Amino acid sequence: MHARRLLTGLVPLALVATAATACGGDEKTSVSDSGKKLDKVTLTLNWYPYGEHAPFYYGEKRKIFEKHGIDLDIRAGQGSQKTVQATAAGQTDFGWADTPAVLAGVDQGVKVKSLGVFLQTTPASVQSFTSEDVTSPGDLKGRTVAGTAGDALTKTFPIFLQKNGMDASDVKIQNTDPAGKIAAVISGKTDGLLGYASDQGPTMRNKAKKDVSYLRFSEHGLNFYSNGLIAGAKTLQGRGDLAKRMTAAVSEAWAAAEKSPGPAVAAMEGASEQLPPKDVLAEQFRTTLTLLHTEATEGKAPGVNTEADWKQTIEVFSEAGMVKNPRSVGEYWDSANGIKG
Secondary structure: OHHHHHHHHOOOHHHHHHHHHHHOHHHHEEEOOOOOEEEEEEEEOOOOOOHHHHHHHHHHHOOHHHHOOEEEEEEOOOOHHHHHHHHHOOOOOEEEEEHHHHHHHHHOOOOEEEEEEOOOOOOEEEEEEHHHOOOOHHHHOOOEEEEOOOOHHHHHHHHHHHHOOOOHHHOEEEEOOHHHHHHHHHOOOOOEEEEEOOOHHHHHHHHHOOOEEEEEHHHHOOOOOOEEEEEEHHHHHHOOOHHHHHHHHHHHHHHHHHHOHHHHHHOOOOOOOOOOOHHHHHHHHHHHHHHOOOOOOOOOOOOEOOHHHHHHHHHHHHHOOOOOOOOOHHHOEOHHHOEOO
């Protein structure tokens, strides 16, 4: 079932939109095995399925989404920016995307809002083989790291360096497409890469059979919101309480997966032909679970946000130049449909 859904996610977005229009209103509901009427809902991920996404598949398997009246269709994504655009255009009901991409999109007039950020401690990090002995930001001086021009990691890296008493010129960034960063490190072309601790690192360790070390931005003076649930105006305004039910279902699915990480990862079996090996998935999800809260939300349900944390994130990306015209928190976050603390 998940393999079929992934193939759906790879259809060009314009075709997805056409197909959705052609289906008509009668195709927006289904009936569960128990006879319950469900809303058909599409969720487009930020990328191909990897360990971070386990809660969605686990929630589906445990019928958590069904409990909230939702028949969930999980689709692969091709980067947060594209997911933000597709969500705003109504080509998908909901998206799972990085908050910097949401901020940048809203800044450019894209009609999309966050329903809650779930990864509230950024997984942004400098990743290198442990043998390189990069244990502090100062160890990066004179090094070369692989980064992707214009993305949130590369834009915030100078701020990370500044907060640790360094200049942007102290470290060389080798511009590399996202898919090529791991290869650049393994081949020795770069000393490390800018990536997410919950994504590239476990894959790099698996491929090279070498231990990987991380300099997490959040542990060295710089934190900001990462991935969360988003919706466009069409979903927020035209489908009743669907946004509120979807947000509640996602929060419940994450809470359930946090309590049962092994079964949650196992629920991803068959999700994609590109799915990482099981041990990589497990490590990715273990790392993801360290990112769920800030000090302000510790002990609260997954997806509970605070205005102060949102303001901090907006300030970081304003400083990084990704947000030219900072707006009020309410322009980015739909707290009315979010999880209450």
